[in-house]
Amino acid sequence: MSSENQPTAAMDSLLQALQVNIIPNQEYLLQGSILDTQVQRLLHRLKGLCDNVETAPEQFFDYEVCFSLRAPMNEQTLQMQQAPPPLLLRVRRSNDPADSHMPFQLRYIGNPELGDAKRPTLVRASFDISCSPSIIDFLTEMGCRMEFEYTVKGYLFRKGRMKITVSKIFKAMNMNQEPLSQSYLVELSVLAPSGSDAVAEDMRVFAEKLKPLVILEKIDYKRLATVPYD
Amino acid sequence: MQRDEKHMEMFIENSLIKLKDLKVAIGQMCHKIEFEYETINWPTFLDNFALISSHLAGLSKLLALEYTPPIRNLAVLPLHLSPDPDEHLIQITEGRLPTFAAEVVPDYLRTKPDPAAENRMNLHEAKANAITNDAASKQEAQFKKIVTHIGELITKMKEEWEMESLHRNLRTETCNQNDTQILMKAVGMGIGLSLKTNTPAMLMQQPGGMARVPNPVQMAASSPGMQMNKMPSSIKTNIKAANLHPYR
Amino acid sequence: MGVTILVPYPLEKKTGPEVIEDLAKRLLAMQATPAGQFLVDGDIFDNPTMNKTKIHVMHNSEYPASVFSILDNGQKQIPLITDLIFDLLMLKVSPTYQSKKSLKIESKGPRYELGDFLIKLGSVTMSQNQNFKGILIEVDYRPCLVPALCWDLMREFMQGFLGQHAPTTVPAYFTTNIPMNPVQHFQRYNDTYQPIDTVQQYLEHFNNFRKQTQAPMMMTPRN
Numbered sequence: 048m049s050s051e052n053q054p055t056a057a058m059d060s061l062l063q064a065l066q067v068n069i070i071p072n073q074e075y076l077l078q079g080s081i082l083d084t085q086v087q088r089l090l091h092r093l094k095g096l097c098d099n100v101e102t103a104p105e106q107f108f109d110y111e112v113c114f115s116l117r118a119p120m121n122e123q124t125l126q127m128q129q130a131p132p133p134l135l136l137r138v139r140r141s142n143d144p145a146d147s148h149m150p151f152q153l154r155y156i157g158n159p160e161l162g163d164a165k166r167p168t169l170v171r172a173s174f175d176i177s178c179s180p181s182i183i184d185f186l187t188e189m190g191c192r193m194e195f196e197y198t199v200k201g202y203l204f205r206k207g208r209m210k211i212t213v214s215k216i217f218k219a220m221n222m223n224q225e226p227l228s229q230s231y232l233v234e235l236s237v238l239a240p241s242g243s244d245a246v247a248e249d250m251r252v253f254a255e256k257l258k259p260l261v262i263l264e265k266i267d268y269k270r271l272a273t274v275p276y277d
Numbered sequence: 278m279q280r281d282e283k284h285m286e287m288f289i290e291n292s293l294i295k296l297k298d299l300k301v302a303i304g305q306m307c308h309k310i311e312f313e314y315e316t317i318n319w320p321t322f323l324d325n326f327a328l329i330s331s332h333l334a335g336l337s338k339l340l341a342l343e344y345t346p347p348i349r350n351l352a353v354l355p356l357h358l359s360p361d362p363d364e365h366l367i368q369i370t371e372g373r374l375p376t377f378a379a380e381v382v383p384d385y386l387r388t389k390p391d392p393a394a395e396n397r398m399n400l401h402e403a404k405a406n407a408i409t410n411d412a413a414s415k416q417e418a419q420f421k422k423i424v425t426h427i428g429e430l431i432t433k434m435k436e437e438w439e440m441e442s443l444h445r446n447l448r449t450e451t452c453n454q455n456d457t458q459i460l461m462k463a464v465g466m467g468i469g470l471s472l473k474t475n476t477p478a479m480l481m482q483q484p485g486g487m488a489r490v491p492n493p494v495q496m497a498a499s500s501p502g503m504q505m506n507k508m509p510s511s512i513k514t515n516i517k518a519a520n521l522h523p524y525r
Numbered sequence: 526m527g528v529t530i531l532v533p534y535p536l537e538k539k540t541g542p543e544v545i546e547d548l549a550k551r552l553l554a555m556q557a558t559p560a561g562q563f564l565v566d567g568d569i570f571d572n573p574t575m576n577k578t579k580i581h582v583m584h585n586s587e588y589p590a591s592v593f594s595i596l597d598n599g600q601k602q603i604p605l606i607t608d609l610i611f612d613l614l615m616l617k618v619s620p621t622y623q624s625k626k627s628l629k630i631e632s633k634g635p636r637y638e639l640g641d642f643l644i645k646l647g648s649v650t651m652s653q654n655q656n657f658k659g660i661l662i663e664v665d666y667r668p669c670l671v672p673a674l675c676w677d678l679m680r681e682f683m684q685g686f687l688g689q690h691a692p693t694t695v696p697a698y699f700t701t702n703i704p705m706n707p708v709q710h711f712q713r714y715n716d717t718y719q720p721i722d723t724v725q726q727y728l729e730h731f732n733n734f735r736k737q738t739q740a741p742m743m744m745t746p747r748n
Contacts, residue, residue: 056566056584056631061612070610080457082450089451113467118620119574134618153607155614174614178607185605188596190575190621195467216463218470227463227470230456260451266461 068240074156074173075237075247077254077263080230086213089233089260090202093211096256097204104202107214111139111199112183114191132158136191138182142198150177161265166244167251169265173238201231208237208246209253233261288339288348295339299332355386527643527667528675528718530683531726532692533733534660541648541657545634548646548662551686557639563587563663565647565724566631567731570615570622580622582615583724593724604721627652630731632661641668642682649734658734661727662687672699673715698726
């Protein structure tokens with residue numbers, strides 16, 4: 048610390064950064080899926096469209112676990128006869144031994160906003176936090192409950208600020224197990240400071256280029272929850 | 278037929294007007310170069326040049342127009358050739374061209390092929406006369422065979438391509454809405470990811486087996502302007518391993 | 526990086542700024558060079574329904590991109606190192622965990638460099654009123670990473686600089702067994718020193734200051 052200035056409290060500078068919109072806390076998201084039989088065509092197309100042409104797609108093999116933290120019941124919530132929705136926290140780490148030095152990732156995801164038809168993507172609050180492996184113990188002791196876990200294996204592409212993942216979802220850790228479906232999950236996302244709505248338009252244009260192989264859309268989670276699972 | 282002729286006439290008239298403009302422009306330019314070469318400056322010169330080029334552009338545009346009759350199909354026939362000076366010609370060319378003769382316009386008045394082309398034609402003719410009728414018909418049959426074969430190949434290829442593209446259009450099913458929903462629900466809400474135990478034991482088995490915290494150096498030291506001793510993390514783990522040993 | 530020892534320094538009927546000034550003069554006389562300012566702060570979050578569980582969220586200006594959190598459930602402490610956005614997350618858990626503003630504590634003051642040593646003279650203040658609580662002196666020996674290998678050297682240095690107030694024995698933080706990790710039977714004394722160790726030492730002293738209900742002898746509000 049070579050400057051003679053008083054260091055400002057970390058929290059103050061963070062709130063200041065938040066105010067001038069330099070902290071990426073919004074995720075713009077489009078989702079879809081592609082059948083296993085067609086995934087090579089999609090990968091081929093993405094390879095042509097994306098930035099990392101030379102290095103081919105980056106592969107990843109991650110484990111993710113989702114925790115929930117329920118607010119304590121107080122008089123107000125008891126009156127409403129309904130607990131407030133729990134806070135969901137996700138922890139992700141790489142299964143690849145080569146990544147053992149990489150920090151774990153803690154992720155808070157807020158409620159998705161679909162917006163009107165004019166808005167090209169879904170938008171949700173998102174904090175991505177790098178952290179030490181003690182995070183699991185930490186959250187458990189905090190009173191978080193583990194909700195579900197899964198393993199995800201796939202490919203990562205980049206195009207400017209956009210991130211495209213094509214991944215297969217497996218239950219928990221058992222890789223011998225059947226994957227969850229005969230399709231790959233395709234996600235197009237950008238993590239940006241709030242107010243970067245211009246990026247959503249770029250995403251729409253990009254998603255257009257993947258049609259009709261994959262239809263990337265704003266997925267309405269609320270509507271999804273009411274559709275019976277089959 | 279009559280309409281075509283009328284059309285042609287109109288076109289020629291238009292072309293003549295444009296040619297006249299071009300001629301005037303070129304004439305002015307020549308005049309300037311001849312008489313004002315001491316006072317003329319670059320901008321004026323370039324202006325004149327631009328004028329000429331715009332006339333040329335206009336002319337070529339007219340020639341390129343779709344409804345322009347194909348004038349290359351028209352033949353120019355010399356009706357009267359005479360070595361004597363032609364008064365009329367002198368008049369319309371402003372004294373530039375006294376006679377219309379082969380010395381002045383060799384290409385227009387050529388009656389024989391180009392000498393090089395003529396040579397080659399003679400060569401081919403000699404060759405054709407050299408072979409017998411039998412050999413010629415044999416060669417012809419062979420040639421026919423090859424051509425039909427290539428033709429067949431092309432049609433076959435074309436059919437294949439058409440089939441394939443037809444097939445591809447039929448097979449548009451590349452994504453399944455139901456699968457999308459299953460994946461969405463699983464990743465978003467955990468539906469379908471049934472839980473057996475409540476302890477994520479797998480997470481604890483971090484590959485590489487860290488004892489306390491993972492190289493905090495890497496996370497903590499990532500900010501610029503720090504005056505810390507930059508100890509590479511590999512050294513750190515080495516020391517640790519050495520320390521661990523007696524306790525195992 | 527290096528090994529850090531944190532020691533409280535008594536006021537002895539002087540004001541905080543006077544003590545800091547005395548120590549600074551002593552350091553300058555020893556040819557130390559001033560090297561800016563530092564700040565370590567600590568916040569407590571607690572959960573009304575889980576009385577014993579407290580989350581300490583701390584920052585150290587030496588590691589400006591990190592947040593050091595320590596969860597204390599009364600039996601064990603779980604340290605967690607994250608990047609700065611963790612602070613925003615702690616705002617999100619507010620229905621469950623709330624920050625105790627009155628117990629927010631910080632230590633700040635000048636930094637000095639002297640050869641391989643780094644010395645920080647911290648004035649500890651608490652709550653938004655910035656009540657002065659005492660003085661904490663941080664001594665870093667930067668070339669070494671294992672306390673056992675440099676303790677003698679550091680003790681000698683501290684004796685020269687702090688005189689009778691220098692610690693004569695290894696601070697308890699390094700000699701108590703680590704309860705949280707059954708794999709580790711050894712003490713921190715023989716382990717590789719890590720940034721979280723500095724923060725944990727601060728936490729110990731901060732908690733002592735928090736418990737101390739009365740202000741020190743000479744109370745001097747600092748701005």
